[in-house]
Each structure stands twice: as C-alpha cells, then as structure tokens.
Amino acid sequence: MDGPFRAWGTFDGQYWTTKGDYGSYGLNSEVQGVKNTTQTYQGLLGSDFWRHSNVKGADNVPLLLDAVWCGGWPKHTDRPTATWQHVTSPEIQRFVLNRHLGFTNAVFLDLSVHKVGLKALWRLKWHRSFNINYAYDNDLFSGTFVEKLPNKIE
Numbered sequence: 001m002d003g004p005f006r007a008w009g010t011f012d013g014q015y016w017t018t019k020g021d022y023g024s025y026g027l028n029s030e031v032q033g034v035k036n037t038t039q040t041y042q043g044l045l046g047s048d049f050w051r052h053s054n055v056k057g058a059d060n061v062p063l064l065l066d067a068v069w070c071g072g073w074p075k076h077t078d079r080p081t082a083t084w085q086h087v088t089s090p091e092i093q094r095f096v097l098n099r100h101l102g103f104t105n106a107v108f109l110d111l112s113v114h115k116v117g118l119k120a121l122w123r124l125k126w127h128r129s130f131n132i133n134y135a136y137d138n139d140l141f142s143g144t145f146v147e148k149l150p151n152k153i154e
Helices: 091-095 118-123
Strands: 025-028 062-066 103-108 113-117
Touching: 062 091, 091 118, 103 118, 113 118
Parallel strands: none
Antiparallel strands: 025 062, 062 103, 103 113
16 A cells, blocks of 8 residues: 555564564654763764653653654754655654644653644654754745644644
C-alpha cells in the first residue's frame, strides 16, 4: 500500500535492524538517553536531548507518532514538502502524515495522547533547543501541502 497509510519496513536484519520488523509509528529520537551531553548526535548536542520524562513541559514533548520511519530528529528549520510524499527527509516530514483528516496521533512524554494538527507539529518541543515559533515567524508553510491543514492539538 502506498500513500500516507504505508508502513515502514520490512527490515532485512542488517545493521541495527531486526529481520522482518515493520510498523507505522515512529519515536521522537530526541528523547533518547544519550551519555555524552557535549557530543553531537544528528546535528544536536547531547544536552539538547530530553534523556528522561521528568521535565517541565512534558505535555508538549512528542514521544511516539504516526510515521513513515521508525524514528526521526526533527529540526525547527525543517520545511514541509510542497506535496505529500513518502520521504524521510527533512526529518519532521517522517511524521507529517495525513492519516486522520489533517491530524496525526501522538503520545507525549507525560504519556498523554492527543490528535495533533499536521501544521501544529512545528509547535511541539521536539528537543530542548527546538524553536516552536521559527516555522511561523519564517513562513515555512507557504506553498506547501500543510499550509491550510489544522494548527491545533486536541
């Protein structure tokens, strides 16, 4: 099946994967517990990662969402594609799936579950230095397929 309902996988067992694994949700990889807070991981300092759930604002930190890949490291500078595509870059695009009439399902770091408008994904605090206003202040949505999609969390 293609389109937004397509699952990721099936993995072949190479590298870090387990043969036969597949799925349709992905982890906000910036919640991982990195050991070295001064080392860079996926372009972020280790100190930008959440590393545990006992943090202020955990209700706005996404943990697990609908996705085209098993995880991702969104940046506030990630611009959505002009039309929906099954792509894994930019990183936030892995979670921008129109499976639920302009919304996606998300589990947050405080373990609450909400419907998130696809445009509102840029309002979530993916990592400690994620600027939740950047996409709006810099008009990243103009001419993209998310421009007129919901910008709210229910």
